[in-house]
Amino acid sequence: MTIKDVAERSGVSVSTVSRVLNNHPDVSEAARSRVMETVRKLHYVPNNSARDLVRPQTAAIGLVVRGAGNPFFSGVIRAVEQEINAAGYTMVLHQIRSGEDELQAGAELARSKRLLGVILLGGCFDYTPEQTAALGIPFVCCSFTNSFGSLNKDAYSSVSIDDQAEAYRAVTFLIRQGHKNIAILLDSKQDHSISELRYRGYCQALLDAGIAPDTALVAEAGTFDMAAAYEGTCRLLRSQAEFTALFVIADSMAVAAMKALHDHGLRVPEDCSVIAIDGIDMSAYTIPTLTTLIQPVGAMGKESVHSLVDIIEGRGGNRHIQLRTALRPGGSVGAGPVFTSANDVKIKP
Amino acid sequence: MTIKDVAERSGVSVSTVSRVLNNHPDVSEAARSRVMETVRKLHYVPNNSARDLVRPQTAAIGLVVRGAGNPFFSGVIRAVEQEINAAGYTMVLHQIRSGEDELQAGAELARSKRLLGVILLGGCFDYTPEQTAALGIPFVCCSFTNSFGSLNKDAYSSVSIDDQAEAYRAVTFLIRQGHKNIAILLDSKQDHSISELRYRGYCQALLDAGIAPDTALVAEAGTFDMAAAYEGTCRLLRSQAEFTALFVIADSMAVAAMKALHDHGLRVPEDCSVIAIDGIDMSAYTIPTLTTLIQPVGAMGKESVHSLVDIIEGRGGNRHIQLRTALRPGGSVGAGPVFTSANDVKIKP
DNA sequence: AATGTTACTGGAAACGTTTTCAGGATTGCT
DNA sequence: AGCAATCCTGAAAACGTTTCCAGTAACATT
Numbered sequence: 001m002t003i004k005d006v007a008e009r010s011g012v013s014v015s016t017v018s019r020v021l022n023n024h025p026d027v028s029e030a031a032r033s034r035v036m037e038t039v040r041k042l043h044y045v046p047n048n049s050a051r052d053l054v055r056p057q058t059a060a061i062g063l064v065v066r067g068a069g070n071p072f073f074s075g076v077i078r079a080v081e082q083e084i085n086a087a088g089y090t091m092v093l094h095q096i097r098s099g100e101d102e103l104q105a106g107a108e109l110a111r112s113k114r115l116l117g118v119i120l121l122g123g124c125f126d127y128t129p130e131q132t133a134a135l136g137i138p139f140v141c142c143s144f145t146n147s148f149g150s151l152n153k154d155a156y157s158s159v160s161i162d163d164q165a166e167a168y169r170a171v172t173f174l175i176r177q178g179h180k181n182i183a184i185l186l187d188s189k190q191d192h193s194i195s196e197l198r199y200r201g202y203c204q205a206l207l208d209a210g211i212a213p214d215t216a217l218v219a220e221a222g223t224f225d226m227a228a229a230y231e232g233t234c235r236l237l238r239s240q241a242e243f244t245a246l247f248v249i250a251d252s253m254a255v256a257a258m259k260a261l262h263d264h265g266l267r268v269p270e271d272c273s274v275i276a277i278d279g280i281d282m283s284a285y286t287i288p289t290l291t292t293l294i295q296p297v298g299a300m301g302k303e304s305v306h307s308l309v310d311i312i313e314g315r316g317g318n319r320h321i322q323l324r325t326a327l328r329p330g331g332s333v334g335a336g337p338v339f340t341s342a343n344d345v346k347i348k349p
Numbered sequence: 350m351t352i353k354d355v356a357e358r359s360g361v362s363v364s365t366v367s368r369v370l371n372n373h374p375d376v377s378e379a380a381r382s383r384v385m386e387t388v389r390k391l392h393y394v395p396n397n398s399a400r401d402l403v404r405p406q407t408a409a410i411g412l413v414v415r416g417a418g419n420p421f422f423s424g425v426i427r428a429v430e431q432e433i434n435a436a437g438y439t440m441v442l443h444q445i446r447s448g449e450d451e452l453q454a455g456a457e458l459a460r461s462k463r464l465l466g467v468i469l470l471g472g473c474f475d476y477t478p479e480q481t482a483a484l485g486i487p488f489v490c491c492s493f494t495n496s497f498g499s500l501n502k503d504a505y506s507s508v509s510i511d512d513q514a515e516a517y518r519a520v521t522f523l524i525r526q527g528h529k530n531i532a533i534l535l536d537s538k539q540d541h542s543i544s545e546l547r548y549r550g551y552c553q554a555l556l557d558a559g560i561a562p563d564t565a566l567v568a569e570a571g572t573f574d575m576a577a578a579y580e581g582t583c584r585l586l587r588s589q590a591e592f593t594a595l596f597v598i599a600d601s602m603a604v605a606a607m608k609a610l611h612d613h614g615l616r617v618p619e620d621c622s623v624i625a626i627d628g629i630d631m632s633a634y635t636i637p638t639l640t641t642l643i644q645p646v647g648a649m650g651k652e653s654v655h656s657l658v659d660i661i662e663g664r665g666g667n668r669h670i671q672l673r674t675a676l677r678p679g680g681s682v683g684a685g686p687v688f689t690s691a692n693d694v695k696i697k698p
Numbered sequence: 699a700a701t702g703t704t705a706c707t708g709g710a711a712a713c714g715t716t717t718t719c720a721g722g723a724t725t726g727c728t
Numbered sequence: 729a730g731c732a733a734t735c736c737t738g739a740a741a742a743c744g745t746t747t748c749c750a751g752t753a754a755c756a757t758t
Contacts, residue, residue: 002744013708018746026706048462049407050744052398054713069630074423081444090462093442095430113439114396226634252631259634281418282601282631285575285608351714362738367716375736399714403743 001044009038021046048090052114060090061308062118064106067098067224071252071280072295073122076142079301080119087309089116098223103131110137117308120144122194138311138318142304143194143295157307157318159300163194166293166325167201168208170275171247173291173327175209178336179245179273182206183217185232185257186249187224198249198277216241221253229253233260244272244336251278251292258286258332269334279328288331296323350393358387370395397439401463409439410657411467413455416447416573420601420629421644422471425491428650429468436658438465447572452480459486466657469493471543487660487667491653492543492644506656506667508649512543515642515674516550517557519624520596522640522676524558527685528594528622531555532566534581534606535598536573547598547626565590570602578602582609593621593685600627600641607635607681618683628677637680645672 003021007014012031019027020035038044052058061084065073077093084091092113096105106118118139140157174182184202186195203213216239221232229248237260246261248254254276258268266272268288276283279294303321310316352370356363361380368376369384387393401407410433414422426442433440441462445454455467467488489506523531533551535544552562565588570581578597586609595610597603603625607617615621617637625632628643652670659665 003746004744014745015708015710015747016706019707022746028706031706047402047744049398049401050713051746052713053396053402053715053744054746058398069423069427071420071423071631074418074420078418078444081442085443091442093430093440094434095427114398226630230634255631256634259636259638262636281575282420282604285579285605287608287611287636289608352716353714363715364717364738364740365736368737371716377736380736396714399743400716401743402714402745403716 001042003044003046006035006038006042006044009042010035058090058114058116059088060092060113060115061305061312062092062094062106062109062113062115063121064094064096064102064109064118065121066096066100066102067122069225070122070250071282072250072278072297073143075280075297076121076301076304079298080121080142080305081301083302083305087305089309106139116312119304119308138308140304140307142300154318157311157320159303159307159321159323161295161325162322163197164201164204166277167198167247167249168205169201169325169327170277170293171202171205172209174245174247174273174275174333174336175205175211177245177273177333180211180336181214181217181243182211182245182247183219183236183241183243184247184249185219185221185229185236185253187221187228187253189218189220195249202247214241217243224250224253226252226256229256230260233257234264237261237264237266245333246272246274248274248276251276251280251283251290254290254292254332255283255286258290268332273333273336275333277325279325284328284330286330286332291330291333292328293325294328295325299323350391352393352395355384355387355391355393358391359384407439407463407465408437409441409462409464410654410661411441411443411455411458411462411464412470413443413445413451413458413467414470415445415449415451416471418574419471419599420631421599421627421646422492424629424646425470425650425653428647429470429491429654430650432651432654436654438658455488465661468653468657487657489653489656491649503667506660506669508652508656508670508672510644510674511671512546513550513553515626516547516596516598517554518550518674518676519626519642520551520554521558523594523596523622523624523682523685524554524560526594526622526682529560529685530563530566530592531560531594531596532568532585532590532592533596533598534568534570534578534585534602536570536577536602538567538569544598551596563590566592573599573602575601575605578605579609582606583613586610586613586615594682595621595623597623597625600625600629600632600639603639603641603681604632604635607639617681622682622685624682626674628674633677633679635679635681640679640682641677642674643677644674648672 003014003017007017012035016027016031017035020032048059063080081091094105094109096102102120106120109115110118115137117137119142120139121142140159142159144158144160171182184199186199189196189199206213219232219236221228246257248257254274258274261268261272268274275291277293279292283290283292300323307319352363352366356366361384365376365380366384369381412429414426430440443454443458445451451469455469458464459467464486466486468491469488470491489508491508493507493509520531533548535548538545538548555562568581568585570577595606597606603623607623610617610621617623624640626642628641632639632641649672656668
């Protein structure tokens with residue numbers, strides 16, 4: 001079942017069939033409909049290998065994801081896969097371990113599989129424009145940060161939320177509820193990661209409310225998994241630091257944190273409020289329901305693919321899209337303690 | 350950078366290079382080492398499209414998954430991807446909606462992408478040997494059931510747990526704790542699904558303990574997602590049916606069920622014990638910790654790929670592997686009510 | 699009527715690989 | 729020495745597609 005069979009059955013040449021299949025303008029309506037007819041009738045499916053061989057590259061897009069265990073990423077992966085298929089490409093998924101270098105992995109993948117482009121999901125982007133140019137293909141960073149600020153913005157595309165602003169929003173929400181001693185749980189603030197940005201938003205929100213950030217209230221889990229989050233929360237609790245609310249940088253970590261709080265005899269939200277960012281399915285079913293800023297996973301996947309495909313198909317250059325989250329109030333945040341007017345929290349209007 | 354360049358630089362023909370690259374025996378040691386040398390030097394990577402074009406198939410394996418939102422599947426997908434890469438193949442992921450037909454989707458995928466084989470993950474296998482033979486490629490059903498029993502066992506491979514036996518084990522665990530009125534929450538028992546097998550195990554366990562299964566204690570969610578599970582549990586509770594324990598066919602549904610119990614003022618495990626099957630990460634962090642039978646996701650992925658690759662590479666035919674779960678006791682199961690000797694539960698030795 | 703323009707079409711080359719086939723060199727046997 | 733067998737090699741065809749190029753037909757313009 002090749003293009004030749006279709007051509008014969010339709011009474012045209014293979015060239016014409018090819019043109020029909022690729023939506024070329026120079027083909028008569030009569031020929032077009034006749035070809036489409038036989039294609040349907042024969043259940044003809046083009047051979048991608050042959051197509052890819054003659055074209056400069058493979059009609060495939062890579063998705064490099066670090067830490068696919070994160071349920072938040074599952075949602076993005078699902079959306080990305082759907083969008084890539086809808087655009088007529090094939091997705092090549094590649095999961096990397098925490099130690100590996102995503103750009104390295106992306107380049108390797110792109111070379112061996114001759115990809116048109118790569119989407120990097122989750123991580124930290126720490127490369128110079130020269131290094132990215134060496135890749136030779138377009139790529140977009142989805143839910144990613146980079147440590148160079150706006151320096152090399154034209155070396156790649158990106159789709160993400162404004163991590164600092166959203167963290168600011170979450171912490172401000174807690175402050176508005178009357179909380180003053182607010183702890184933060186993150187995986188690590190050392191590298192130029194999303195965690196760092198969210199940590200900055202946390203600090204800024206406190207400062208703007210006239211509260212001095214206290215390093216004793218910063219709990220670093222070390223790695224991004226629930227076991228580490230649980231342990232990190234336990235360490236924070238053992239330290240005897242005083243706080244009435246906890247901001248966690250990810251839903252999955254927040255679930256573990258709530259468990260740790262419970263295991264230490266603290267009630268959520270009476271003894272400690274919890275807020276997080278992500279909006280994974282599961283967080284709607286914790287007890288109490290987690291208050292969180294829901295990331296638009298579907299839109300993130302969609303925009304990532306669109307950005308990449310537009311570049312691949314010659315429509316415009318790199319762009320940087322920032323999406324907004326939606327606050328889902330849950331039972332995990334309660335009112336803060338009653339303060340005397342003397343030490344009351346100042347909230348900017 | 351083609352095979353031709355390598356041939357020229359090595360002073361041999363393309364045929365010889367091809368033979369070296371494919372480990373053909375008929376090539377001199379001298380030529381072999383010379384070619385290998387230049388391959389390394391030029392960083393030559395064979396063009397898979399060209400290779401696939403001339404070969405009957407693509408060096409790729411498909412993974413068709415229904416309901417990738419299920420966190421249990423995420424783990425399997427991760428393992429499968431790793432194993433496929435390790436075996437030198439490419440994984441092509443395809444997620445289907447609940448309405449779609451997985452064999453249809455698998456066949457379509459296999460044809461359009463010229464796959465060597467397909468792994469079907471999660472669902473119900475309802476085809477006759479003739480239909481599967483029409484596919485023309487080997488496939489393995491991972492975490493799947495089929496309604497034909499052992500009739501067409503040689504038409505495909507499978508890797509799964511013994512769903513009925515494991516459900517039996519879970520329910521028996523509840524009975525041993527003293528529970529007698531045990532409800533079950535499943536997505537649907539109509540089709541020949543995993544749910545049905547687990548439902549049968551549930552019934553059998555009750556019968557073997559001398560308890561008559563009561564249809565009033567069967568809660569059907571309708572679909573496999575947490576919202577439906579929540580609703581299904583609520584319906585069960587509104588029905589005023591009396592039960593002291595709940596067996597849920599999946600961890601993610603159990604999380605939603607616990608939430609529903611809580612929202613109706615019932616405590617777990619004091620008022621109702623909960624046990625499930627799956628062992629997703631999250632279930633270790635519910636409050637209380639979910640008692641569950643942990644499925645060996647890594648082994649499932651690994652065995653699925655091994656089975657398929659063995660067939661692809663000509664080592665043996667279809668095989669059927671059954672793995673065991675591991676019981677993780679959690680706080681979600683407590684002792685049942687105290688019975689008088691008159692209506693005490695009979696437990697088989 | 700001749701010419702130019704437009705709209706469409708088919709032939710053929712090209713993509714990079716594998717594999718068949720035939721043949722050349724070397725070796726072993728008589 | 730002659731012949732067969734063995735081992736290795738290269739030429740060439742094939743895989744299914746896209747695209748360049750040349751060409752035809754119809755139509756409009758002079």
